[in-house]
Amino acid sequence: MGRPEQRSVVVTGATGGIGAATALRLAGSGFDVIATARSQEKADVLIAAAAARGRALRTVVLDVAEPSSCVEAMGRIVDMTGGGAWAVVNNAGVPQAGSLEDVTDEQARHLLEVNLLGAMRICRLALPGMRLRGEGRIVNVSSGLGRVPWPLGGWYSASKHALSALTHCLRMEMAHAGVRVSLVEPGAFATAMLDRAVDDLAGADRGGAGYERSRALFTAVNQRVPGPQPVARTIEKALSSRRPKARYSVGLDARLLVPLHEVSPLWLSDRVKHTITGLPPRAPQRAGAGKRAA
Template sequence: MARKAPRKTALVTGANSGLGLAAVLQLARTGLHAVGTVRSAEKAEKVHAAAEEAGVDVETRLLDVTDAAGCKDVIGDVRPDILVNNAGSTCYAPVADVMEEEARHHLETSLFAPIRLARLALPHMQDRGWGRIVQVSSVAGKVTYPLMGWYQAGKHAMEAVSDALRLEVAGSGVQVVVVAPGGFRSGISEDMADVAHRYRGSKYATAFRRLDLGFTLVQPFWTDTDEVADVIAFAATAENPKGRYVVGRDAHVTLLVSRIVENFGAAVEARDKVVRRLIGLP
């Protein structure tokens, strides 16, 4: 009698809420052995409760992705066939207001951590002759807006390194996929509201207030978190995935407009003037 192939294991970082939680639950629904990383026992309990409600099994591991030793231990223990790098952080502030220590911490979370985890997981995947690394990015990985410079820096850099990695490891049976959603329903609007409140009375008060209002107005057009999770699960399990998936109509429109503008030098200056006036930059 032929032996049944063992279940593949998928490791999702930042799985305690939002997109990470939706993704780990969806991967579990596909029949994978799903493992989610969280930063506290309390958050692990929330994952287990959500999994029980969804009728699936999800394991958890405690991990702060900025802890290099912790990353090594978790990868060595789980030995994932599929790695979904979802953990990240936001950084909404004028570039000049962000001190180097804060900027380094943000890049550690959004750039170095996912690449470190991928590097640690690669030997296990290459030994099996199969592996999948899914890097959760954003439309901000290709497009730049004001007051989000360091957030975009992490996403731009992570996508660039991931593109290079995809080419370098394809011959070993490991595929690297970037998933780039536009807006989706999560805690992002609350984050922006907090930032707008923090900048009250500053020269950027109007700009952040308008950004906060803009986020509120466009939320009805954002993609549902479960839809993004479906794309992540497909990217993780499809036989021949694409190198990059853009998710959401807003993301497709934003990228199209950006490409058109970048092809016309004068349009860049016009766009800059419109954007600055629209959000009320000083």
């Protein structure tokens, strides 16, 4: 991998977790990083963190869930880069954990705006400059859960599954324009995303099955898995490789458990998920059930 020659890269959701790790790593590798944040205060914190490491990056305030904010911010980036960013890393995301029965329409729409529609909106706004230049890179950050639907996380899995499908289509549609598109599928890494999922479960719990076990599971996982640096390294690889892969799976669980899930029969994967989450696999036996009427 050669040095990027100050190629500009937009990183969305760059103020924490995978986004922050990616922005700081790319800035240290010579990329011209334009990190997006939902507020100037959060942007200032990221700038200070970069400066403490002897790195420099630029920021733009952007809410991927708001179309007007996306248009305004990407317009600013066109001016900042003299024609548009060379690459985009769509990382911004929210978990919105909870059973399908408990997640409201409003919550589901917000999740889809952030995880799916916002990401593709950023792609659509970045593509004219890439097409005019005759080259560019797009890296969309999905999740192993996009291929492993997880109970009490159904909307998150659905959004990431859809993002994966659109990314594969975009890769084929943009190949002739010199735009290389990659999908990154992280497994479990210690970030604030899992903490937010725990908070989501606490707020959505109406006494439903599986909530207490799932909160304990997410908390335990977040305490035991590594930080997001391996994902940041993979994103850098996708941006720096002459022939980037179409898909990168990051983490032992994503590389092994996801393919295992895909070849397992549904009855077996259902049983495993019921056991892990504590969700009852069947309705409780009612008193008198099964007895023949006199």
